[in-house]
Amino acid sequence: MSKKYNDKIIEIKKKLEFLEKPDQNIVDSIKVYAEANDLIKECENDLNTILKEIKKIDSKKNIKKNITTDIEKQINLIDNNIEKINNSSMELEKLVKLYNDSVEIINTIENSLSHLKTEIKKYDS
Incomplete structure (x- = not known):
């Protein structure tokens, strides 16, 4: 598209140079x-098409970034729970609660990954 766009710009410049010459036939x-x-309208359409593609790519990156950040937070929660388990002598009930919380977080991560795959498929099609 770049060469085609540049060719259009060159052609526009030629036409403007023609119009700047004195004593041209009005017709x-x-x-x-x-x-x-x-040609200017064609260039504008080309640029709008490029802009739409850029926005689509940015949107895909944003979705991926948001889900990735969420997953990182969930992983940090699991790490904190593991650290608490390893560094303390908690009662069994508290340990079971931490384990169950970690399982829920893992399920959330799996759901986030599934959502990410779905969103990426939407943008790829």
């Missing part, structure tokens, strides 16, 4: 102006 000037205007 020719109007025709060249219309052609230049059409």
Whole structure:
């Protein structure tokens, strides 16, 4: 698309140079102006297409970043629970609660990963 876009810009410049010359036939000037205007509209459409693609990519990156950050937080919670288990002599009931909390966090991570895969598939199609 870049070469095609550059070619259009060069053609627009040529048409503008033609229009700047003195003593041009009014009919020719109007025709060249219309052609230049059409090329400008094509360039604008090309740029809008590129902008949409960039926004789509940014959106995909944002979703991935948000889910990744959430997963990192969940992993830190598990690490903290493991550290508490290893560094203390808690009663069995507290240990079971920490274990159950960790299992819930793991399930949340799995759901987040599944959601990430689904979102990526949406944007890839």
